[in-house]
Amino acid sequence: MKIEILKLKNGIPVLIENIENLNSVALGIFVKTGAKNELPGEEGVSHLLEHMMFKGTKNKSSKEISETIDNEGGIINAYTSKEMTVYYVQLLSHKLRVGTDILTDIFLNSTFTEESLEREKNVVIEEIKMYEDIPEEKVHDENVRFAVSGSQSNIVLGSMESVKNITREKLVSYFEERYVPSKMVISVAGRVDKDEIMNLLNEGIGNLERDEFEREYDGKMSINSGENIIKRDTNQMHLCFNTKGVSTTDKIRYSVSIISNILGGNMSSRLFQKIREEKGLAYSVYSYNSSFEEGGLFTVYAGTTKENYREVIDMIKDEFEEIKKDGITEEELRKAKNQFLSMLTFGLETSKSRMNRMASSYLIYERVRDLDEIIKEIEGISLEDIKNAASKIFDEKYYSWTILGDL
Known part of the structure; x- marks a missing residue:
């Protein structure tokens, strides 16, 4: 169409x-x-x-x-x-x-x-x-x-x-x-x-006619490191662990999305399997990238306990380092690509989702990117691309975490 x-x-x-x-x-x-x-x-x-x-x-x-x-x-x-x-x-x-x-x-x-x-x-x-x-x-x-x-x-x-x-x-x-x-x-x-x-x-x-007005807006952003503890009377410890993410137009944005999928995108992802299924340290585990024009933040969330949150942090760090050092498998790459491409296709099944896709693309690129172009870009991602992307975002100088709970 x-x-x-x-x-x-x-x-x-x-x-x-x-x-x-x-x-x-x-x-x-x-x-x-x-x-x-x-x-x-x-x-x-x-x-x-x-x-x-x-x-x-x-x-x-x-x-x-x-x-x-x-x-x-x-x-x-x-x-x-x-x-x-x-x-x-x-x-x-x-x-x-x-x-x-x-x-x-x-x-x-x-x-x-x-x-x-x-x-x-x-x-x-x-x-x-x-x-x-x-x-x-x-x-x-x-x-x-x-x-x-x-x-x-x-x-x-x-x-x-x-x-x-x-x-x-x-x-x-x-x-x-x-x-x-x-x-x-x-x-x-x-x-x-x-x-x-x-x-x-x-x-x-x-x-609609209005005069253009440029307000004094500073678009700079930077990623901080360190620990942020918010004390609340809760039964769970809510943990967000971060590193540097990517912008909406970064060349490695799809590689980072694939890394996120492999780490915490579904029930068979690495962190879900290791933290929840193997160790029983959390109920909810997932990862996501918050992208802006100027940069991004890569986050892993886990709902855990006061006794276990430090171990969960160590497991997240270890997984970051493993992907940075050894990359991922061909099977993991293919599975993540299939899920990504399925989501793209599912997103075309309603008029509302098509409306959103067109506008989001235009606001970012000043054009509507063709779906075949996006699919080709995703299909072209290699194991080496994943490893290069991991080396750019998984750096301890960008690591931070927020813990909300009864500490």
Whole structure:
């Protein structure tokens, strides 16, 4: 299926994939701004703004916004990450105008009233409290805050204090500075008529015009080392062990993803088998790479005990060193590639996932990478590539760990 890249009259790129055998469509507006772009004193503003976009416009109340989509049997939602904020709708194809009208309305006409802001700040604070009560969630935020220097360590939700201090003036200022055409991409996947959707978008979001404003943002990041202990009354010790990761565009990013899969990507992975199955030292064990434009953090998580967490740390270090020294086997490489390629294929089975893939690719590379190109790159990874990647990320000067629990 061919992907077309067009532009609205205000310059916003529109990525369109027409899928004839579907009766639905997913449309998302992707804004290249998130927690990473927040300045000191406004942590959490990206996420709070995402909430506020649904709290009323000049034309519709908050209830009317949700009811309009619900009445058509559709879905409207949004999410905020470190580097982007996304608003999307999923509808039957012939009802797409309803979705574009709603998204246009919230982008052009949101009122951000003081009353709704104070109410929503309380909602977000309750959300923060909820995560505070989930130690296996909390440890990851605290881990990044400790292991990374730079605004990439900003927590998406912010803190209770920072959210309380976000004024309407601060919220509107951030909105006007960051929600500009040059930082936006629209992605559409499903059964869609190209001319119809372009007309709808140009009639609506195509009228968005704002002055460009470059805020004083320092994009530098560095990886710290050391131990971070957070004392909590918990039954488990929640451990995150880190080393240097890779950026979203690093040449070795797929090699690092394969290493992560082999270490902690599934129930047959090395660390899961050794830490849980052979030693019984943890229930949950997995690894992941947090990637940003500027760099990344490679993390292994384990839920263990006060008596065993030091042994778990030693086992993680030993496994890092073994891959760095001896690499991996041909069988491990083939299995990891198969899983990677399966995930890519699974990610093409819904209009929403296709919408996300197109936009994410465009925001990173300013083009939509062809799937065959990605598959070829993954298939071409050798045992030597894995060993070279391991030598770059597994270095003790980048090792750090956060332990949350009753120490």
